[in-house]
C-alpha cells in the first residue's frame with residue numbers, strides 16, 4: 001500500500017507540474033470528488049472513449065494512480081481534466097467504479113494475456129448462423145459457459161434461418177433452456193430488440209455469422225462488414241476490443257465484440273456453471289468434495305433419478321463443463 005501511495009504523489013507532481021511539491025495531497029482530492037461520471041464505450045491502444053451523462057464524448061487516458069487496474073468497455077469511471085471534447089481534448093480516468101459483472105477471457109494460445117472483455121454487461125447474446133458459416137457447437141458451448149461464469153443471462157440469436165431452418169440448433173440447445181430468437185436478414189430483429197431493452201448486451205459470434213448486419217439493424221450505426229473497423233480505424237480482426245453502441249432512444253446498449261475464435265475458460269469455476277442450473281444445483285450437496293460433476297462419484301445422476309431434473313439437462317450441463325477444456 002505504501003508503494004502505491006508514493007506513486008500517487010509522483011503522479012500528482014508529474015501531471016500538475018505548476019502546483020509545487022509542497023502542496024498537500026488532500027487539497028487535490030476535491031478535484032477527484034468533483035470528477036465527472038463517464039461510461040467507457042471503446043478502448044484502443046491506451047485511449048478510452050467515454051460517454052458523459054450529457055451524451056457528449058471525450059477521449060481519456062488512464063491516470064497513473066490507477067496502478068495496474070484495468071479499464072474495460074462498459075466500465076463506469078470518474079474523469080478529470082479536459083472534458084470539453086474537442087479533437088485534442090484528453091481527459092484522465094482517475095477511478096473505476098466497482099463492477100457489477102465481468103466477462104473475462106483466460107489467456108490462451110492466441111493471446112497470452114487474461115483480459116476483461118466487457119464490464120457491467122447484463123446479457124450475452126451468442127450469435128450463430130444456421131449455415132454459411134456452419135455453427136460451431138463447441139464455441140457456442142464455451143460462450144454459454146462464459147456467460148454463466150460472468151453472471152450474464154444468455155440469449156441465443158440464430159441468423160440466416162432463410163438459408164436453413166434452426167431445427168438442429170434448437171434440438172442441441174433445447175435442454176439448456178437458453179432463450180432464443182431467430183433472424184432472417186433484418187427480419188426478426190424487432191424481437192431481438194425487445195430482448196435488449198434496458199440492458200447492456202454483449203454480442204459474440206465467430207466471423208461471418210451476421211453480427212455486423214445485426215448491429216447495424218439494431219443501432220442504425222454503419223458498422224463495416226468488411227475489413228476496417230469504423231470506430232477504431234483498424235482491421236476488425238486485429239482489434240481485440242469491444243465497442244458499446246447505444247440503442248436508439250437510449251433504451252439499452254449493444255456491445256459488439258470482434259469475431260471470437262477462441263474463448264479461454266481456464267479461470268471458470270464449475271460451481272458457478274452448475275449454479276446456473278437451479279434444477280440441478282439442489283443435488284450438489286451429495287457430491288464428493290472437489291467433484292468435477294463429470295465423474296462416477298458425482299451425485300447428480302442420483303439427483304436426476306429422483307425426478308428433480310432430467311437426464312437431458314444433466315447431459316447438457318456436462319457437455320458445457322467439458323467444453324472448458326476442449327479445443328474449439
Ligand SMILES: Nc1nc2c(ncn2[C@@H]2O[C@H](COP(=O)(O)OP(=O)(O)OP(=O)(O)O)[C@@H](O)[C@H]2O)c(=O)[nH]1
Nearest residue numbers: 159160183184185207208209210211212213225259
Ligand atoms: N442469407 C442471409 N445472409 C445474411 C444474414 N445475415 C447476414 N448475412 C450475410 O452474411 C455475410 C456476413 O455478415 P456480417 O454481418 O458481415 O457478419 P459478421 O458476423 O459481422 O462477420 P465479420 O464482419 O467477419 O465479423 C454478409 O454477406 C451478410 O449480408 C441472414 O440472416 N441471412
Ligand SMILES: [Zn+2]
Nearest residue numbers: 287291293298
Ligand atoms: Zn458432482
